[in-house]
Amino acid sequence: MMAAKTSIDEFKNLLNSSNRILALCGAGLSAASGLPTFRGAGGLWRNYDPTSLATPKAFQRDPVLVWFFYAWRRHLALKAKPNRGHYALAELAKKKDNFLCLTQNVDGLSPRAGHPESKLRLLHGSLLDNKCFNECGYIDRNNLSDPVCPALAPAAEDYPSHQTLPLLDPNVPVPSVKTEDIPHCPNCKTGLLRPGVVWFTESLDGEMLSEVNDWVDQERIDIMLVVGTAASVYPAAGYTFKARDKGAIVVVVNPDADSSRGLTPRDFFFQGDASEILPQLFEGVIGKMDEYGNIL
């Protein structure tokens, strides 16, 4: 199999002459910001498989437990900072009119890096959105309160690194909190609020997906960037396939060598961390970036 290209200079020329660009980002984009992903390696939260807490059924059964899990993830996401990869994509979005970035990440770091909202789609929602579990339509976007409510404060405490947050110790019982004391919907007054992320067994927002499909179908796509996620796994695989069909050259940025699978000699593969590679790749369009993500 012929390998994809790896020349940064060649990519810079391509980017300069490109108009329509589609990006799809996954957990690898936020890796340098230090957020756990819960994928692979059997990561547990207390004694729970995190995927067993990320369903409507789990929330119905024990909303307090599920809220503690999410209140803790919100706390980590709010403590984390966007990295140079987020800033580089945000800057590229400001420079290129026809750039659409899809992210699978729910950590809110791309919006916090100033990525223009009109050029960003949060495929899996956001940890920082709270919406009505009764589906009355209420949604509170970008809620930055930490803790999300006083009763969930034990999820938002900071401990010295040699100690464990009691909430994370399976031998310490989950603090007893009444259902009345977790967030309720101010609109219908009967529903509980839940994290605005897409849970297992739920489908992605249909309106958003059809809008993305319309964008993809409109006209030729010059570049499809796949950042920190496997291009051969859905949904990335679906978008990569469609973008290729519209003429796109596929560009994969990922530390994992396996993620270059399926690339052709006209594509590009850059092996490494997005926070280091993206600022280099986009430099010709966005300018030089310092270590904090500021354009010099």
Ligand SMILES: [Zn+2]
């Ligand atoms: Zn409601």
